[in-house]
Amino acid sequence: MRDGFGATPALRRAAPALSRGVAQAHRDRGPGEVQDPGAGALLRLRQAACHPGLLDPKRRGEPSAKLVTLLEQLREVIDEGHKALVFSQFTTLLGIVRDRLDGARIVYEYLDGATRDRQARVERFQNDPDCRLFLISLKAGGLGLNLTAAEYVFLLDPWWNPAVEAQAVDRAHRIGQTRQVFAYRLIARDTVEEKVLELQKTKRDLAAAIISQDNSLIRNLHREDLELLLS
Structure with missing residues (x-):
């Protein structure tokens, strides 16, 4: 029950910047900060894998x-x-x-x-x-x-x-x-969606946090888990 397809050139260009934003936001959050900005960046990665119009309403008419x-x-x-x-x-x-x-x-x-x-x-x-x-x-x-x-x-x-x-x-x-x-x-293929599927198999709680934007779990992402998502 899976049908994979390649990312568009626009997504391949945008994804690295979004990934860097996730990593930087995760590093820069202050101690005791309730809202992890990395959660929003991970959401944007997931949206980018679907269609650019989810990130910018002006791009609803573009293909994906x-x-x-x-x-x-x-x-x-x-x-x-x-x-x-x-x-x-x-x-x-x-x-x-x-x-x-x-x-x-x-x-x-x-x-x-x-x-x-x-x-x-x-x-x-x-x-x-x-x-x-x-x-x-x-x-x-x-x-x-x-x-x-x-x-x-x-x-x-x-x-x-x-x-x-x-x-x-x-x-x-x-x-x-x-x-x-x-x-x-x-x-x-080659987007955060594939990484979420990998996490489904081994770390369901973490995959759930990414989908639901549970900041308490996302704030405590281990470095190796973050690297998997952004690789």
Whole structure:
């Protein structure tokens, strides 16, 4: 359940400066400082791996390797008559995807923590043959959704707890699903996303801190862990 792709030239140029910013912020924080500026810098590294528009709203219209890869795969899913779920932690990233789908006049549904008419959106996705995509905030869409019309699931950014990702995939794997479900995790190669996956395997608490921006754990990063994230 992994689909890797190379970072864009713009991301490769920006990432070293962001990485240096994380390291410098971590070194410069004062004793007893509650807010570690390195936490924000790590968040920016994760955002940069997704799309430059997460760092600068003026760049929402630019391409990113992750966005291009996703849209190509979604087009293939639609052309073959299938339906797909798209999950992300970043509602801004989902908003950028929505911009592209609107521009291409592709019908979809959307759900995040502020969505009120959840069931109506679920029923439309399940029953409307023209609505083939459902974009869902990973934090908001994990529970209580039965989306068995989907045969494909795309996870746009890594979550520290594989159980949360599995829960998202299970929205399509409910009772009544008679078809095989294919799940893809889109990971940008040579970025902090790969490092978070490595930490998932050995240091889940640390990976959780990076995703949730838990400053108490990030402040106490060991040098070798920080070097892994920035390497």
